[in-house]
Amino acid sequence: MPTISDVARAAGVSMSTVSYVLSGRRPISAETSARVRAAIAELGYHPHAGARALASSRTSVLALVVPLRADVNVPVIMQFVTAVVTAARRYHHDVLLLTKDEGTAGLERVAGATMVDALIVMDVEGDDVRIPALGRLKQPSVLIGLPDDPAGIACVDLDFAATARECLTHLAGHGHRRVALVGPSPSVYERGTTYAQRFLDGFTDASAELGLETVAHSCEPGADGVRDCLAWIDSEQPGTTALLVHNEDALVPLLDELRARGRSVPGDLSIVAVCPRDVATSLPVKLTSADIPAHDVGTLAVETAMALLEGRKAPGTRLLPPTIIERDSCGPLS
Amino acid sequence: MPTISDVARAAGVSMSTVSYVLSGRRPISAETSARVRAAIAELGYHPHAGARALASSRTSVLALVVPLRADVNVPVIMQFVTAVVTAARRYHHDVLLLTKDEGTAGLERVAGATMVDALIVMDVEGDDVRIPALGRLKQPSVLIGLPDDPAGIACVDLDFAATARECLTHLAGHGHRRVALVGPSPSVYERGTTYAQRFLDGFTDASAELGLETVAHSCEPGADGVRDCLAWIDSEQPGTTALLVHNEDALVPLLDELRARGRSVPGDLSIVAVCPRDVATSLPVKLTSADIPAHDVGTLAVETAMALLEGRKAPGTRLLPPTIIERDSCGPLS
DNA sequence: AGTGATCGTCGAAGCGCTTCGACGATTGGG
DNA sequence: CCCAATCGTCGAAGCGCTTCGACGATCACT
Numbered sequence: 001m002p003t004i005s006d007v008a009r010a011a012g013v014s015m016s017t018v019s020y021v022l023s024g025r026r027p028i029s030a031e032t033s034a035r036v037r038a039a040i041a042e043l044g045y046h047p048h049a050g051a052r053a054l055a056s057s058r059t060s061v062l063a064l065v066v067p068l069r070a071d072v073n074v075p076v077i078m079q080f081v082t083a084v085v086t087a088a089r090r091y092h093h094d095v096l097l098l099t100k101d102e103g104t105a106g107l108e109r110v111a112g113a114t115m116v117d118a119l120i121v122m123d124v125e126g127d128d129v130r131i132p133a134l135g136r137l138k139q140p141s142v143l144i145g146l147p148d149d150p151a152g153i154a155c156v157d158l159d160f161a162a163t164a165r166e167c168l169t170h171l172a173g174h175g176h177r178r179v180a181l182v183g184p185s186p187s188v189y190e191r192g193t194t195y196a197q198r199f200l201d202g203f204t205d206a207s208a209e210l211g212l213e214t215v216a217h218s219c220e221p222g223a224d225g226v227r228d229c230l231a232w233i234d235s236e237q238p239g240t241t242a243l244l245v246h247n248e249d250a251l252v253p254l255l256d257e258l259r260a261r262g263r264s265v266p267g268d269l270s271i272v273a274v275c276p277r278d279v280a281t282s283l284p285v286k287l288t289s290a291d292i293p294a295h296d297v298g299t300l301a302v303e304t305a306m307a308l309l310e311g312r313k314a315p316g317t318r319l320l321p322p323t324i325i326e327r328d329s330c331g332p333l334s
Numbered sequence: 335m336p337t338i339s340d341v342a343r344a345a346g347v348s349m350s351t352v353s354y355v356l357s358g359r360r361p362i363s364a365e366t367s368a369r370v371r372a373a374i375a376e377l378g379y380h381p382h383a384g385a386r387a388l389a390s391s392r393t394s395v396l397a398l399v400v401p402l403r404a405d406v407n408v409p410v411i412m413q414f415v416t417a418v419v420t421a422a423r424r425y426h427h428d429v430l431l432l433t434k435d436e437g438t439a440g441l442e443r444v445a446g447a448t449m450v451d452a453l454i455v456m457d458v459e460g461d462d463v464r465i466p467a468l469g470r471l472k473q474p475s476v477l478i479g480l481p482d483d484p485a486g487i488a489c490v491d492l493d494f495a496a497t498a499r500e501c502l503t504h505l506a507g508h509g510h511r512r513v514a515l516v517g518p519s520p521s522v523y524e525r526g527t528t529y530a531q532r533f534l535d536g537f538t539d540a541s542a543e544l545g546l547e548t549v550a551h552s553c554e555p556g557a558d559g560v561r562d563c564l565a566w567i568d569s570e571q572p573g574t575t576a577l578l579v580h581n582e583d584a585l586v587p588l589l590d591e592l593r594a595r596g597r598s599v600p601g602d603l604s605i606v607a608v609c610p611r612d613v614a615t616s617l618p619v620k621l622t623s624a625d626i627p628a629h630d631v632g633t634l635a636v637e638t639a640m641a642l643l644e645g646r647k648a649p650g651t652r653l654l655p656p657t658i659i660e661r662d663s664c665g666p667l668s
Numbered sequence: 669a670g671t672g673a674t675c676g677t678c679g680a681a682g683c684g685c686t687t688c689g690a691c692g693a694t695t696g697g698g
Numbered sequence: 699c700c701c702a703a704t705c706g707t708c709g710a711a712g713c714g715c716t717t718c719g720a721c722g723a724t725c726a727c728t
Contacts (some may be wrong), residue, residue, distance in 0.1 A: 001448075001472070003684055014708045019686060027705055046446030050387030051684035054713045059384065061430070061449075068416055072408040082402055085433055094444065096395070099419055110428065114335075116394075121590055137336070150383055256618060284557055284590065310419045316697095334426030337714055348678045353716060376680055385714035388683045557717095 002043040010039035022047065029288035053114065060093050062305060063116040065107070065130075067100045071185045071221070072193075073248035074296055078275060080122060083298025087184040088281045092102065092308050093117070104133040111137040118305040120144065126192035140308035142301045144315060153313035154308065156301045160195045161202030163322035167272045168205055168214075168243050170288070174269060174332035176242040179207070180233040181216035182254065184247045185225075189218055199246050199274070213237065213323050223253040230257060241333055242270040248279055255283060266331035277325070286327035293320055336377040356381065361369045366576055375559045387448065396426050396639060397450040399441070399464075402456035405519045405555070407582035408525075410610060410628055414456055414478065417632025421580035425640050427451070445471040445532035452534075453637040454478065460526035460636060464564040474642035477637045480528050485587060488642065488649035490567035490635045494529045495536030501578050501606045502540040504622070504658050509667035510604060512542070512575040514567040516588065518581045519559075523552055533608070535582050546573065557587040575667055576604040582613055589617060600665030611659070620661040 008015045013032060020026040021036040026034075042276060044243060053059045064084050066077060085095045096116055098106045107130060110116050121130060124145040132329070134141040135151050143155045164181075171179055181203050183189070188196045200216055204214040207214040215237045219229040229250075233240055245251060251273060255265065263269050266284050273280055280289035300318060306315040342349045347366060354360040355370040362370075373379070387393045398409060398418050420427045430450055432440045434457060438663060441464060445449050451473060455464060458479040468475045471487050477489045498515075505513055515537050517523070522530045534550055541548040549571045553563040563584075567574055579585060589599065597603050601621050606624040607614055614623035635653060641647040 004686095005684080016687075016709075020707085023686080026707085029706060032706080044446070046443070046448075048388065048684050049447040049449045049712090050384040050393065050715095053384030054382065054388055055686040055713085057686095059712080078408050078412055081431070082433065085431055089433075089436070094449065095431045097398075097415070097419055097429045099416065099423075102423070108379070112335075112378070113383040114380075115383045115428065132647075175671080222616060232675075253618075256590070264471050266669075278725060282556060284440075284587075338716095339714080349715080350679075351677060352679085357716080359679085363676060366676080380712050385683090386716075388685085389714075389716040391683080391716095645718075 001048075001329070002045045004047065006043055007036065007039045008195045008298060010043060011036045011073075011263070020053035022128050027283070033236050057114065059117050062088050062302070063096045063098055063107070063119040065100055065119065065121045065123075069100075069123075071187045071191075072123065073275075073279075074250065076277070076292060077122070079276060081099045081273045083295040084120060084302055087299040088130060089301035091302065093190045093302075093306075104130055107133055107137065107224070109137050117143070117294075117309055120199050120301050120305060123193065124195070126194045128192075140305065142304045142315075144297060144301050145203050148194070150287050150317060152315065154296055154304050155317040156304060157195065157317075157319055158293060158297060159319035159321055161205070162196040162245075162319070164199045164202030165206035166242070166322045167274070167290050168203065168210055168212065171242045171244070171272060171330065172210045172212060173218050174242075174270065174330060176212075177333075178213045178237060178240045179242045179244060180237060180240045180249065181242055182229055182233075182250055183218045184245055185221055185249075186218040196246070203244065215240075219247050219250045219334065221249055223257065226250050227254040230254075240281065242272070242330070244272050244274075246274045248273075250276045251275065251279065251283060251287070255285060262323060266329050269328040270331055272281075273329070280325070280327060283327050286326045288330040290327060291323045291327055293323070296320060335382075336379045338379070338487065340377055341370065341373045341379050343452070344377060345370045351616070357512075370549055391448065391500040393451050394451060394566065395430050395450045396422050396427050396636070397441070398432045398454065399432045399434055399455045399457075403434075403457075403521075407609075407613075408563070409581065409613070410626060411456070411479065413610060413628035414632045417629040418454060420638055421471070421633040421636035425636065427640075429496045429570075429635075436616075437626040438464055439465050441471065445473050451643055452476070454635045454639060459529065460531070461530045462526075472637055473583060474639065474649070476638045476649075478635050479630060480532065480653070483529070486649065488638050489651040490631055491529065491651075492627060492631060492636055493653035493655055495539070496653070497545075497608060498533045498536030499540035500578075500656045500658050501608070501624050502544060502546065503659060505576045505578070505604065506544045506546060508576075508604065508664060509516050510546075511667075512547045512571060512574045513576045514548065514571060514574045516560075516563055516567075516577055516579045516581055516584055517550055517552045519555055520552040530580070534544065537578065548573075553581050553584045555583055557591065559645065560584050560587040562589050574603075576664070578606050578608075580608045580643055582607075582609045585609065585617060589619060599661050604665055605663040606658075608665070612662060614659070621665050622661045622664040623659055625657045625659060627657070630654060 004015050004018050018036050021033050022026050046217045088095050119141040122142045122144045124147050126148045128147050147156050171210050177321040184196050202257050217232050256257050273287045276292045338349050338352050342352045344537050353365050355362050365412050391644050422429050454473040456478045456653045458477045458481050462481050518530050551563050551566050553559050607621045610626045614621040
């Protein structure tokens with residue numbers, strides 16, 4: 001492995017000149033620069049990441065903390081991950097993957113060892129113990145999600161309250177007056193994952209504003225969970241004409257069950273789903289949906305982290321506005 | 335941030351003694367060791383990863399290259415990823431996540447910069463251009479999958495040929511003589527992902543050995559793909575009594591379609607699926623399946639990498655034996 | 669009692685890089 | 699035409715750690 005001094009020797013310049021060619025932090029003449037670059041290519045030189053980190057106290061690595069749990073749709077998680085990795089690469093950064101189950105210790109380990117420049121944390125809970133820990137680190141961090149008290153940490157997420165509102169408005173616009181919310185698994189609420197609560201709050205508020213009759217219920221995973229949830233809705237609010245489904249994994253069994261009961265979509269029942277595009281379009285009925293912009297949120301999280309690293313931009317909370325995409329699952333009230 | 339010399343001063347020893355306490359590479363008296371540990375805890379000392387990497391040329395980081403493509407089931411990919419991360423942590427290593435779309439350049443970048451000690455590469459193709467590139471690196475690597483020519487690189491995977499054989503044997507044991515293979519998306523075959531081909535080869539061989547009548551067909555994603563595939567099978571081999579499904583994403587639309595046609599499982603048609611446990615058990619019919627042991631494969635990949643790093647064990651190919659789990663989708667021929 | 673080993677510790681070299689200060693050579697403005 | 703600012707480059711000082719060689723002390727055998 002050639003070092004920077006091999007390159008310097010080959011190009012007939014000093015080490016520092018090579019360094020400045022690479023970093024652009026001082027002006028270097030075009031000829032020198034060209035000679036250095038030629039030497040670099042010739043020798044196949046790669047700067048040693050550890051040495052660079054030691055000398056500059058910058059690592060060009062971002063930590064990303066992902067949940068392991070299965071109660072949130074796995075492909076959605078993966079979309080966040082790939083968005084973060086892809087965006088990080090555009091800023092010449094790599095991504096170190098941590099799992100949520102390491103908890104606070106994992107954050108402190110990678111931050112304390114100066115393995116990363118910044119941290120991005122997914123699946124934060126309302127009263128997440130990791131938030132005070134993040135505050136103590138010398139690296140900046142960005143949350144994907146919105147805890148009760150961000151304590152000055154930057155947050156990025158979809159505006160779930162506004163999303164619920166938009167969905168209800170859409171349904172109301174089609175004449176629906178009785179709507180039920182099929183929520184995530186109860187474990188998501190219990191865990192204090194705030195997106196579920198924010199969606200529910202938005203749902204409740206908008207329901208009142210629009211003068212709708214609504215009920216809401218969580219939905220256990222699996223076909224049984226869906227059946228129970230539908231049964232609950234039928235008994236609690238008979239005559240429901242539309243479902244707002246905030247649960248990707250319930251969608252398949254839900255459509256199955258409705259077909260089994262002979263209830264057509266959107267003829268007998270309208271559905272609006274909250275899910276990524278690809279999920280909405282891969283089902284037997286193309287679902288009218290509020291998009292989960294995992295790609296945008298992940299990208300924005302990286303951009304926020306970069307802004308923080310460059311010292312610009314006060315951290316704050318960025319909630320992306322919802323996008324409703326009309327497809328085939330939402331009809332007028334018959 | 336305290337450094338090792340702060341710790342040394344606080345404990346009244348030399349830097350090297352602190353280092354030896356931490357690494358255990360030289361004997362240190364119990365009292366000294368205790369004093370050093372106390373100082374470390376007191377000061378909240380964390381060794382600087384870059385400095386350590388520079389001095390020792392070891393990073394305690396593994397690279398993991400994941401596919402971005404959607405033609406292979408995303409939750410399965412995620413299972414590999416979490417298995418690798420979890421196993422790596424047991425060996426005090428972290429995981430740097432790369433995406434396949436960076437190709438050879440990504441490998442060379444992280445390896446050239448000495449960011450990682452070893453690389454684990456998922457979704458390798460038959461004639462994968464990354465294999466020669468991996469061979470040129472100074473770090474060892476492990477493939478999850480089996481290329482045409484591993485060129486001396488260690489490989490870990492499920493034995494897909496044996497899996498196909500076991501599945502057919504299972505079906506034959508239930509009296510089935512006409513079986514159809516519902517394969518992955520054509521793009522998986524075209525891309526040269528060998529697991530699909532190995533499964534098909536095992537299927538073909540076992541079919542001959544067992545004297546079965548069989549056909550095989552790839553299956554495009556979505557409900558339409560499934561319908562086309564079923565239509566092809568019906569016309570090509572009427573009287574097929576069992577399906578061997580090597581395509582997680584086809585499972586849901588397949589069961590839908592069969593129900594729509596009024597064909598009961600396993601009454602009219604038996605199914606054996608190749609998929610992870612949780613997929614097999616989350617469908618309306620609990621599927622008899624050959625397990626995709628993503629967790630085991632990921633773990634084994636990490637263990638192989640560690641063995642390589644420690645210089646023990648000649649690299650080679652480890653194919654895990656299949657496990658068939660009987661559930662409710664496979665019945666006797668009626 | 670003599671002699672290797674081994675134990676327990678220290679000091680120093682060096683890993684490969686960034687960055688600061690210095691310095692001669694150019695510029696540009698007044 | 700002079701002075702200050704800028705350009706282009708060099709040398710050296712670290713960044714925080716591991717590891718090698720050295721050395722006195724202890725130990726286990728003869």
